[in-house]
Amino acid sequence: MTVSTKTIVKGVALGALLVSSLAGVSASAEEQYFPLQVYRQGPYAAGGTGFFGGMIDYMNLINMRDGGVNGVKLTWSECETGYEVEKGVECYQRMKDHVPPPGVWTPLSVGISYAMTDKITADKVPLTTINHGRTESSDGRVFKYMFPLLTNSGSETSGIVQYMGSKVGGMENLKGKKVVILFHGSPYGKETTPLLRDLGAKYGFEVKDIEVPHPGAEQGSQWLEIKRYKPDFVILRGWGIMNPVALKTARRTGYPIDKIVGNIWSNSEEDVKPAGEAGVGYTAITTQTSGTESPVLQDIIKTVYGAGKGDLADKSRIGSVYHNLGILNGILTIEAMRKAQEKFGKRMLTGDEFRWGFEHLKLEPADVEKIGAKGLFHSINVTCENHEGDGLLIFQKWDGTKYTPVTDWIKPDWAYLRPIIEKAAEAYAAEKGITPRDCAKEMADQKAEK
Numbered sequence: 001m002t003v004s005t006k007t008i009v010k011g012v013a014l015g016a017l018l019v020s021s022l023a024g025v026s027a028s029a030e031e032q033y034f035p036l037q038v039y040r041q042g043p044y045a046a047g048g049t050g051f052f053g054g055m056i057d058y059m060n061l062i063n064m065r066d067g068g069v070n071g072v073k074l075t076w077s078e079c080e081t082g083y084e085v086e087k088g089v090e091c092y093q094r095m096k097d098h099v100p101p102p103g104v105w106t107p108l109s110v111g112i113s114y115a116m117t118d119k120i121t122a123d124k125v126p127l128t129t130i131n132h133g134r135t136e137s138s139d140g141r142v143f144k145y146m147f148p149l150l151t152n153s154g155s156e157t158s159g160i161v162q163y164m165g166s167k168v169g170g171m172e173n174l175k176g177k178k179v180v181i182l183f184h185g186s187p188y189g190k191e192t193t194p195l196l197r198d199l200g201a202k203y204g205f206e207v208k209d210i211e212v213p214h215p216g217a218e219q220g221s222q223w224l225e226i227k228r229y230k231p232d233f234v235i236l237r238g239w240g241i242m243n244p245v246a247l248k249t250a251r252r253t254g255y256p257i258d259k260i261v262g263n264i265w266s267n268s269e270e271d272v273k274p275a276g277e278a279g280v281g282y283t284a285i286t287t288q289t290s291g292t293e294s295p296v297l298q299d300i301i302k303t304v305y306g307a308g309k310g311d312l313a314d315k316s317r318i319g320s321v322y323h324n325l326g327i328l329n330g331i332l333t334i335e336a337m338r339k340a341q342e343k344f345g346k347r348m349l350t351g352d353e354f355r356w357g358f359e360h361l362k363l364e365p366a367d368v369e370k371i372g373a374k375g376l377f378h379s380i381n382v383t384c385e386n387h388e389g390d391g392l393l394i395f396q397k398w399d400g401t402k403y404t405p406v407t408d409w410i411k412p413d414w415a416y417l418r419p420i421i422e423k424a425a426e427a428y429a430a431e432k433g434i435t436p437r438d439c440a441k442e443m444a445d446q447k448a449e450k
Contacts (some may be wrong), residue, residue, distance in 0.1 A: 054326020087110030125351030139425035152389030175204030216242025292319035295372035384439035
């Protein structure tokens with residue numbers, strides 16, 4: 001018997017929980033289940049539909065092309081959060097007891113991930129926050145089940161400061177410069193200001209932070225303040241509608257587009273297309289390139305969309321920044337699953353086994369090429385101590401029709417960041433009564449087992 005139906009389960013004050021099983025998946029086959037706390041509705045729907053669309057497209061590809069992961073089919077269900085913390089937690093409560101149980105959570109929300117940290121730790125199920133999340137969660141000694149894959153807000157900020165330094169002829173020339181961080185009024189938006197101030201003290205530049213209240217549709221007063229301040233750079237740490245509004249308002253107030261640097265959630269086509277001419281020349285940081293050139297994108301187009309199973313209704317979004325990020329998140333998740341299966345067997349994994357897979361996820365450029373993702377991202381090396389994985393960063397510029405890389409892959413200043421991460425993680429551990437793990441001992445014990 002195969003299942004190809006979709007069932008809507010109504011929830012009080014929640015909206016709808018969409019449970020979907022894949023065509024061709026046997027009801028008796030072993031399954032690995034992924035709970036998706038999506039946001040296809042509301043002011044941040046562009047990010048939600050693109051990201052989760054990409055992840056679903058990749059999981060469909062693995063099922064349709066490979067028959068799952070070593071015979072284990074991938075299944076998932078969706079619960080709409082609207083990017084609201086309360087709804088995100090409500091979705092967690094509804095989905096955590098699913099049979100089969102969740103293997104990994106991916107809420108794509110700083111606020112929701114904060115609210116779930118203690119819960120998923122108690123459940124022993126990992127939570128990934130690709131390209132976002134609390135900076136100190138990179139320290140796996142304390143945050144055993146949190147994985148801010150590829151980059152966190154600290155590494156991202158370090159990369160942006162390095163880029164600004166390159167624009168003025170060297171890091172030493174940042175001394176005396178003025179930098180505004182225009183941030184979204186949310187936990188995510190506020191995350192990097194303290195670190196940016198530390199970097200300002202290190203390199204001698206002045207930092208002014210200006211908040212834009214949710215959702216960011218009105219920014220006249222903020223950009224008038226920027227105009228009076230006359231900064232050398234504006235770091236746009238936005239989300240959703242805030243980003244195109246910022247670019248259009250900057251143009252109206254006369255602030256040059258080449259002085260605005262977008263962060264990792266202000267880097268999509270949906271951020272620049274609505275801005276029209278005001279977005280041309282805009283540059284933003286990313287961990288993955290846009291476009292459909294990589295073999296994995298071509299496979300998705302041919303196998304998934306060719307069969308009418310693609311998740312994106314608008315096919316012009318295939319290969320967009322958000323879509324490719326979702327595909328990349330799918331790749332990292334499935335490769336962690338493969339790694340864990342090498343140790344625990346080619347079967348459905350428990351949450352803790354999945355966590356082990358993430359902690360041993362290492363993809364060098366040659367490995368990335370083998371899985372068809374050459375050019376999409378560079379590499380990753382997750383360890384017990386480092387749940388971020390030393391992801392590299394690249395900057396892309398919008399030319400009015402597409403993003404094009406304008407830098408090589410950049411390494412954040414990890415030597416500077418690691419003590420800051422460990423100090424914050426240790427403070428969190430003291431507050432929560434957590435004894436940090438001895439990763440060296442764990443590795444020694446694993447080697448002894450072999």
